[in-house]
Amino acid sequence: MQHKILLTGCRLATMAEGGEPYGLIKDGAVAIEAGRITWVGPRDDLPEEYSAYEVEDLEGRLVTPALIDCHTHLLFGGNRAREFEMRLNGASYEEIARSGGGIVSTVNATRAASDAVLIAGALKRLDHLIAEGVAVVEIKSGYGLTIKQEMRMLRLARQLETLRPVKIVTTWLAAHALPAEYEDRADSYIDEIAIAGMRHAAAEGLVDAVDGFCESIGFSPEQIARVFDAAKELGLPVKLHAEQLSDLKGALLVGEYGGLSADHLEYLAESDVPAFAQSGVIAVILPGAFYTLRETKLPPIEALRENNVPMAIATDCNPGSSPLSSILTAMNMASTQFAMTPEEVLAGVTRNAAQALGLAGDYGTLSAGVRAELAVWDADHPSELSYWIGGSPLFKRISAEPNR
Numbered sequence: 001m002q003h004k005i006l007l008t009g010c011r012l013a014t015m016a017e018g019g020e021p022y023g024l025i026k027d028g029a030v031a032i033e034a035g036r037i038t039w040v041g042p043r044d045d046l047p048e049e050y051s052a053y054e055v056e057d058l059e060g061r062l063v064t065p066a067l068i069d070c071h072t073h074l075l076f077g078g079n080r081a082r083e084f085e086m087r088l089n090g091a092s093y094e095e096i097a098r099s100g101g102g103i104v105s106t107v108n109a110t111r112a113a114s115d116a117v118l119i120a121g122a123l124k125r126l127d128h129l130i131a132e133g134v135a136v137v138e139i140k141s142g143y144g145l146t147i148k149q150e151m152r153m154l155r156l157a158r159q160l161e162t163l164r165p166v167k168i169v170t171t172w173l174a175a176h177a178l179p180a181e182y183e184d185r186a187d188s189y190i191d192e193i194a195i196a197g198m199r200h201a202a203a204e205g206l207v208d209a210v211d212g213f214c215e216s217i218g219f220s221p222e223q224i225a226r227v228f229d230a231a232k233e234l235g236l237p238v239k240l241h242a243e244q245l246s247d248l249k250g251a252l253l254v255g256e257y258g259g260l261s262a263d264h265l266e267y268l269a270e271s272d273v274p275a276f277a278q279s280g281v282i283a284v285i286l287p288g289a290f291y292t293l294r295e296t297k298l299p300p301i302e303a304l305r306e307n308n309v310p311m312a313i314a315t316d317c318n319p320g321s322s323p324l325s326s327i328l329t330a331m332n333m334a335s336t337q338f339a340m341t342p343e344e345v346l347a348g349v350t351r352n353a354a355q356a357l358g359l360a361g362d363y364g365t366l367s368a369g370v371r372a373e374l375a376v377w378d379a380d381h382p383s384e385l386s387y388w389i390g391g392s393p394l395f396k397r398i399s400a401e402p403n404r
């Protein structure tokens with residue numbers, strides 16, 4: 001998209017802060033040049049210079065920033081439907097993990113799968129997200145658990161970007177689970193695979209950020225801190241699966257490292273929220289995992305809201321705890337399960353999700369200077385985006401990249 005385009009006949013949810021809810025502009029215009037937005041505002045205020053742009057009339061449709069799924073594990077082998085069945089017959093997620101199922105069973109299936117099979121599976125889920133207006137997807141490693149296999153995961157994740165009109169952000173998550181070959185040697189695993197592998201992967205330019213699973217069935221805060229120290233040395237930002245099943249103070253640990261986000265947070269103590277808020281870390285809320293695991297402990301949404309913590313929403317697309325590849329369904333779940341407002345939810349998959357990936361300024365709002373990544377919806381009001389359950393009201397995406 002190299003030429004100059006002027007979108008008119010549209011209602012804009014700019015997601016700019018501080019004004020109307022959703023940054024709503026009823027009769028708006030968006031000027032785009034060389035893949036960037038150059039002007040946004042009410043049609044009546046359009047400066048003369050933009051009237052020479054090629055006009056595209058959107059016939060009254062709603063325009064939002066393209067959506068962002070800032071936490072997924074969507075590249076994996078196999079599936080875990082049998083475990084889903086076991087849980088419904090009474091087994092818990094932790095019990096299944098401890099008996100050799102859970103993440104480790106997906107590790108076996110992922111290691112055994114060919115590149116082509118992993119790509120084909122990932123594309124199915126990615127296409128579903130794209131059909132719902134998503135333009136940026138974060139994908140984690142974490143189902144390889146050897147240096148070679150973890151690097152393969154990130155290489156394949158990056159390859160998806162060449163196959164579809166989407167930006168992929170890759171996250172090194174070797175500290176996800178302990179593979180059988182390191183049984184009772186978690187500290188060695190951290191040194192020899194999670195940290196040593198991160199250095200190799202970073203040297204190959206495969207890593208945008210570093211994550212871990214801080215949990216009794218994952219890794220301790222001390223082990224995660226060693227991973228974070230190494231990430232810091234490499235200049236890589238950190239994030240963490242924190243307080244999903246218990247309160248190990250992982251969210252505060254991310255804060256100590258000036259990290260991007262703390263994700264899940266069901267067991268984050270309300271009393272820790274003020275300190276967490278000070279750290280400037282984004283709270284990533286994952287309603288698909290809450291729903292799938294039939295969790296009953298709610299994340300402290302009200303406290304996060306009162307302390308002005310920016311909240312993002314993501315699918316957590318993975319074969320165990322969240323077999324969900326619909327960002328719109330995640331948005332609906334966040335509203336219904338956590339009483340997040342449709343405005344909070346839309347900010348959670350645009351502005352705040354961009355911040356959670358370190359992409360604010362390029363993605364997540366409609367404002368002059370950002371990349372022209374927009375979603376056009378057959379909808380009257382942005383509340384519709386978290387209202388429908390099933391089906392996508394997407395009319396089309398508009399994308400800055402020529403191949404998008």
Ligand code: NIG
Nearest residue numbers: 103213241289316318320321
């Ligand atoms: O975000 N909790 C750790 N990681 C994933 C689950 C991965 C899996 O069960 O395969 C999560 O819930």
Ligand code: FE
Nearest residue numbers: 071073241316
């Ligand atoms: Fe996750």
